[in-house]
Amino acid sequence: MTFELGPRAPSPWGWRSPRAPVPTAAFRCEAAVNNIDLDRFGRPRVVVTGMGAVTPHGIGLAAAWAGVTEGRSAIGGITRFDPTGFPVRFGAEAGDPDLEDDRGWSIPESVAHLAFDLKGRLAVTAAREALAMAGLPRLGARAGVCLGSEAARPSLADVARRLADSEPPDAATLARMRPDAPTRLLAALVGATGPRSTVSTACTSSSQAVGEGVLRLRRGEVDAMVVGGVDVLVDPIMVTGFSLLGALSTRNDDPQAASRPFDADRDGFVLGEGAGMLVLETMASARARGANVLGEIDGFGCSCNAYRITDSPPDGRGAAQSMSAALADAGLNPEDVDYINAHGTSTLMNDASETRGIHKAFGSHGGVVRVSSTKSMTGHLVAACGAVEAIYSLLACRDGVMPPTANLDRPDPECNLAHVSRTAERQKVRRAMTNAFGFGGSNGTLVVSALA
Amino acid sequence: MNQRVAVTGLGVVSPLGLTPQALAEGLAAGRSALSASPALGVLADDRAGRVDKIPVRPWLKRRKDRKLMARASELALAAAGPALAGFEGDRTELGVFLAVGREPPDDGESEAALAAASRDGKLDADRLAGPGRDRYPPLLPLKTLPNMALAHVSIHLDVMGENGAWAGEVGAGQRAIVAGVRAVAERRCPAALVGGADSLVDLGSARDRLRLGAKGPPGEGAAMLLLEPLEQALASGRRVLAVVEVGSGESDGEGLLPQITAAMGALGAASVPLELAAHIAAGCASSLTLDRSDAGDVSAAISVFALSA
Numbered sequence: 001m002t003f004e005l006g007p008r009a010p011s012p013w014g015w016r017s018p019r020a021p022v023p024t025a026a027f028r029c030e031a032a033v034n035n036i037d038l039d040r041f042g043r044p045r046v047v048v049t050g051m052g053a054v055t056p057h058g059i060g061l062a063a064a065w066a067g068v069t070e071g072r073s074a075i076g077g078i079t080r081f082d083p084t085g086f087p088v089r090f091g092a093e094a095g096d097p098d099l100e101d102d103r104g105w106s107i108p109e110s111v112a113h114l115a116f117d118l119k120g121r122l123a124v125t126a127a128r129e130a131l132a133m134a135g136l137p138r139l140g141a142r143a144g145v146c147l148g149s150e151a152a153r154p155s156l157a158d159v160a161r162r163l164a165d166s167e168p169p170d171a172a173t174l175a176r177m178r179p180d181a182p183t184r185l186l187a188a189l190v191g192a193t194g195p196r197s198t199v200s201t202a203c204t205s206s207s208q209a210v211g212e213g214v215l216r217l218r219r220g221e222v223d224a225m226v227v228g229g230v231d232v233l234v235d236p237i238m239v240t241g242f243s244l245l246g247a248l249s250t251r252n253d254d255p256q257a258a259s260r261p262f263d264a265d266r267d268g269f270v271l272g273e274g275a276g277m278l279v280l281e282t283m284a285s286a287r288a289r290g291a292n293v294l295g296e297i298d299g300f301g302c303s304c305n306a307y308r309i310t311d312s313p314p315d316g317r318g319a320a321q322s323m324s325a326a327l328a329d330a331g332l333n334p335e336d337v338d339y340i341n342a343h344g345t346s347t348l349m350n351d352a353s354e355t356r357g358i359h360k361a362f363g364s365h366g367g368v369v370r371v372s373s374t375k376s377m378t379g380h381l382v383a384a385c386g387a388v389e390a391i392y393s394l395l396a397c398r399d400g401v402m403p404p405t406a407n408l409d410r411p412d413p414e415c416n417l418a419h420v421s422r423t424a425e426r427q428k429v430r431r432a433m434t435n436a437f438g439f440g441g442s443n444g445t446l447v448v449s450a451l452a
Numbered sequence: 453m454n455q456r457v458a459v460t461g462l463g464v465v466s467p468l469g470l471t472p473q474a475l476a477e478g479l480a481a482g483r484s485a486l487s488a489s490p491a492l493g494v495l496a497d498d499r500a501g502r503v504d505k506i507p508v509r510p511w512l513k514r515r516k517d518r519k520l521m522a523r524a525s526e527l528a529l530a531a532a533g534p535a536l537a538g539f540e541g542d543r544t545e546l547g548v549f550l551a552v553g554r555e556p557p558d559d560g561e562s563e564a565a566l567a568a569a570s571r572d573g574k575l576d577a578d579r580l581a582g583p584g585r586d587r588y589p590p591l592l593p594l595k596t597l598p599n600m601a602l603a604h605v606s607i608h609l610d611v612m613g614e615n616g617a618w619a620g621e622v623g624a625g626q627r628a629i630v631a632g633v634r635a636v637a638e639r640r641c642p643a644a645l646v647g648g649a650d651s652l653v654d655l656g657s658a659r660d661r662l663r664l665g666a667k668g669p670p671g672e673g674a675a676m677l678l679l680e681p682l683e684q685a686l687a688s689g690r691r692v693l694a695v696v697e698v699g700s701g702e703s704d705g706e707g708l709l710p711q712i713t714a715a716m717g718a719l720g721a722a723s724v725p726l727e728l729a730a731h732i733a734a735g736c737a738s739s740l741t742l743d744r745s746d747a748g749d750v751s752a753a754i755s756v757f758a759l760s761a
Contacts, residue, residue, distance in 0.1 A: 085581035149619070151555035151598060174660050178554050179598055179619035195752070197627050200552060200598035200619040208616055215634075236577050240585050241593035304548065304606035304615050309520055309594055321544070321612060439594055440603025442615055 037284040039298075040331045043218045047451065049291045050136070050279030051391050052129025054122045056092035056272055056378050060129060064388070065395050068374045068403035069424045073256040075270050075379055081236050087243040090255035091234035092272030092379030094118075097125035103132045105189055113172040114185040118273075119152050123182040123230040124189060126275035131190060134279040135291060136224065144195035144222050145187040146212045148205025148229030148383045152177040153237055182230050186277075194222045200383070203343070204302070205229055206276065207386025207436035207444030211300035213280045223285040228277035231383035238271060245310070247347060259380075260407035261344030261373035262351050262415035269345040272379025276388035295394040298431060298447045299332065301325025305441030312353035312437065319343075319357025322443035323433065327361070330447045332431065334362040337369055337447065339402050339420075339427075341393045341434040344373025345380055352414040354435065370427065372420040376406040386436035390446050393432035397450035400428050457636045458685040459694040459756070461678030463535035463647075464729050465527050467501035467671060467716045471534075472733030478715065479708065479730055485716050486669055491655050495662070500653040501671030501716035506530050513608050520595055521604055522556030527674035527722070528601035528649035529608055535645060535676040536609055538690070545613040547641035548605055549632035551624035551648030551721035552598045552617045557656050561589050601649050605676075613641045618721075622709075623745045624648065625724030629677070630752050633698045636679045643681075647729075649674035650720035661718065671717025675725035677732075682759075694732045694756045701753035703743045707731075728756055 039045045053060065056074035057067025067074055075092045083089035099107070099121055105128045107115050114120050175181060180198035187196045195216055199209045206229025213225035242248050249268035251258035259270045286293050303325060305318030312319070327334065343354055351373075359366035374392050375381075381388055396402050401424050408421035431449040438444075464471060467485030468478035478485070489500040506526040511533035512518060518526070528550060539546075569575055569584025594600065599617040606615065616631055618624040625648040632646030652661060652670035661670060677696075685692050708727045712719065719726060724744050731740045739757035 081577055083577075083581075085578050087581075087585070151619070169663070171664050174664055180554075180624075198619045198624075199616055201602065201615070201617050202597050202599050205599075212616070212631075219634075236580055238593070240580060240588055241590075244585065244588055244590040245593060246590075302614050302616075304602075304612045306543075306606045306610045306612045308607065309517075309600070309603055310591070318612060325614070438599065439597060440599050441606055442599060442602065442617070 037282065044220065045283035046214045046217045046280055046297045047283050047286050047293045048278050048295045048297065048394060049281050049286050049293060050130035050134030051294060051394065052126040052133065052277045053275065053388055053391055054094050054097055054126050055274040055388060056094050059095050059097045059125060068377050068392060069401050071404050071406050071423050073377045073406055075255045075258060077255060078234060080234055086239055088239055088248045088250055089252050090258060090270065092270055093234050094122060094274045097121050099124060103128045105131055108188045111185050111188040114176055114181050117152065117176050119182060119230055119232045120176065120185055122232065122275040123186060126228065126277040127186050127189060127226060130277040130279050136279060138191040139224060140191060141193045142222050143192040143224040144216060145183050145192050145226045146197045146199065146209045147183045147186065148199045148209040148386060149179050149182050150200055150205065150231060150383045151179045152181065153235055186226055190226055192226065201442040202438035202440060203382050203385055204436045204438035204442040204444040205383040205386065207446060208302055210278065210297065210387060210390055210446055211302060211444060214297050214300050217280055217282050223282060225280045226277060227280055228275065228387040229384040230275035231381055232273040233271045233382055234273055242271060249346065257407050259346045259376045261342065261346045261376050261405050262411055262417065262419060263408050264410045264412040266346045266348065266351065268347055269375065270379035272381045274381045274384050274388055276384055276391050278387060278391065293451050295397060295448055295450050298449055299326045299330025300446055301329055302442065302444045305443065307441055309440055312349045314353060316353045316357030316360055318441060318443050319354050319435065319437060320360035322445040323357060323361035323435065326433065326445035326447050332447060334365040337431050337433050338429045339396055339432040340369055340371045341389045341432060342371050342373045343435040343437045344375055344405065346375065350437065354437065355415045355417055358417060367416065368418055370402055370420050371417040372403055372405040374403050386444055389434045389436065390448060393434040393448050396432050397429045397448060401426055402429065455637050455639065456682040457633050457679050457696050458682040458692045459677050459696055459732055460680050460685050460690045460692060461535040461538060462693055462729055462732060463531035463533060463676045464726065465503055465506060465530045466673040466726060467503055470507055472729050476730050476733035479711050480734065483715060489653060492658055495658060497669060499669040501669065502653045503527065503672055511608050520591055522559065522595050522600060523651040523672060524553060524556045524649045525601045525604045527651060527672060529604050531647060531649065531674035531676040532605045532609055532645055535678045539643065539678060541643055543610045543612060545641050546611045547613040547632060547635050547644030548602060548611045548615045549628045549635065549644060549646045550602045550617050551628040551725065552601050552619055553650035553721040554619060555598050556596050556600065556651065557654040558592055558596050559654060561592055605645065611645065621720050622723045624721040626742065626745045626752065626754065629724060629754055630698050632679055633696055636681060644679045645676050646679055647674065647676035647725040648721040650722040652718060652720055666718060668713060669717040671719045673716060673719050673722045673726055675722060675729035677725065677728065692759045694736045695759055697755045699753055699755065701741045701743065701755065704741045707740060707742055728754065731756060
């Protein structure tokens with residue numbers, strides 16, 4: 001066994017230290033050659049056998065993927081409430097799916113109240129699509145659910161009721177507002193009685209939820225995990241709050257041009273909503289049941305910025321650390337990644353900070369690896385963005401198509417990357433990376449690939 | 453492959469006391485920290501386990517940042533500071549794994565804005581966009597995100613490594629600690645802060661609990677444990693307060709939770725971390741195994757015991 005120096009060194013489960021060696025390609029191949037079920041470090045490989053999404057482009061994976069590969073913006077005027085008088089009057093609303101189409105996955109009576117709101121309906125719909133694609137039977141003790149989710153926001157009516165009579169909402173409404181409500185709902189839906197957890201790290205939530213699923217599968221705790229995220233943000237209180245923060249684009253006269261990551265004229269992000277769900281299994285489990293393997297999660301990394309609540313560090317240090325950790329976890333070098341689905345929110349600070357982070361983590365390859373942000377078309381799905389963008393990244397690998405950054409008319413010199421701008425490009429994508437960076441400074445990165 | 457994990461730092465902020473020792477002694481003496489809370493005066497039972505002065509100031513980089521912190525964030529940082537105080541290692545890869553409860557209340561900051569946005573007892577979107585907006589604290593959305601406790605610990609203590617914030621009730625505390633123990637045992641990070649913080653003593657949270665059928669008064673608190681590989685801790689001469697393992701097993705009876713709840717009220721996501729901290733601070737005379745996950749988990753029981761055991 002020989003070793004060469006690399007950027008970071010994984011232990012069998014992660015990294016050992018920034019200066020320790022990375023195994024050479026010869027060593028890495030050994031495990032894979034000997035056992036297709038294990039990765040280059042001898043860990044169980046984690047594959048994707050089902051994916052489902054509800055995004056502002058529509059209900060279902062096909063609509064989601066067609067929307068971003070056609071370079072089409074799904075951002076428009078707010079219809080869910082009358083936004084007249086609000087500083088921001090547009091967003092990226094998701095459709096409201098019909099739960100009648102149960103695809104064989106009906107909602108148990110015990111949790112039916114958790115599916116009464118849009119958040120629950122989005123989560124169930126995306127999960128049903130993923131489960132149908134995976135062709136899994138009803139799950140059991142060897143399966144778990146891990147979702148990224150925030151607390152649901154009370155409706156205006158609920159807030160008003162509270163102000164008027166100081167009575168709390170009814171128990172069912174309170175149960176729906178808990179961050180873990182979608183997790184409990186999906187666990188009951190799929191019959192998973194294994195690990196169940198809810199990650200709440202703002203925009204990083206579902207990236208870390210996917211990561212937690214990967215870790216549990218590698219440890220052999222479970223054979224399958226339903227992972228993903230859901231968020232619904234286009235409501236009056238969120239629009240008020242985030243616009244007061246100065247975080248939202250105010251391009252009310254041209255909503256479709258409002259989200260423009262990496263562009264010199266960007267002025268903030270666009271609130272969006274949606275859900276993305278993935279069924280993860282060990283390769284051994286997927287092969288044993290003859291499942292159609294859609295792709296692989298090669299690596300996961302995360303970090304904190306330790307900088308400020310509202311700002312990203314100008315030097316991109318936390319982002320770089322997260323990306324380097326994911327590369328190390330996958331046992332890859334920067335040159336092994338062909339495409340990055342960036343966090344790319346369209347805020348001045350995030351995009352510049354992420355650019356520096358990419359250059360720091362990728363070195364000379366930072367100017368070569370292709371980069372785009374699908375938020376230019378979907379808006380910011382916050383707790384759901386990590387999972388939805390992981391799905392886009394897997395599809396980019398599968399189809400050899402990189403979706404573009406829409407509205408990138410005049411790239412900011414501070415964002416000097418090899419952009420895929422305005423129209424999708426065809427290119428073999430061996431591996432893709434996807435970033436998610438949250439308010440407060442939590443970062444998560446996944447490295448994915450299509451199965452060779 | 454996996455390393456044994458030592459607890460080398462401990463921080464507690466609780467209604468019974470602001471140190472691990474004060475918590476353990478208070479519990480041993482059967483003391484109650486429940487008292488009438490003016491904020492809960494409209495409820496039939498106005499008692500709460502409240503921390504009067506959260507000692508967060510020594511750990512703040514910038515004093516003005518306190519304006520951004522909900523009580524749960526203050527509790528988390530005030531517990532994390534002492535837990536990490538003796539740690540001299542590199543914090544770049546130090547992990548932080550927290551249980552964060554359901555969502556920090558905004559401590560009434562939104563009420564003025566929402567009242568201004570109401571007309572005839574109803575919230576009016578037009579007024580929310582006008583007079584309501586003018587009174588809305590701009591940073592409020594960030595203050596009330598569940599992961600803000602994690603963010604403040606990271607920012608003020610320069611912790612940059614692997615992280616996670618788990619939302620939920622008692623089980624979230626178990627999940628955060630298990631995640632941190634595994635991260636250290638599997639060498640994904642060289643050391644980690646694990647624990648939880650929760651505050652349920654505001655009127656809104658107290659009412660919500662009652663509506664959900666919860667019994668007993670609400671409380672608040674936080675506990676943080678610093679975990680390091682046992683070998684590393686011994687080699688560097690660190691004081692090992694306890695050894696912690698994750699494995700299959702059932703809880704040893706009821707543990708300390710009934711005493712903790714009776715003395716300080718319901719502590720939500722901070723319950724399990726405080727329970728472990730109290731046991732460790734009392735000297736770990738016996739091993740303690742806890743499984744308080746509110747959902748099936750695999751091999752997730754936490755055991756703590758003294759090094760000599």
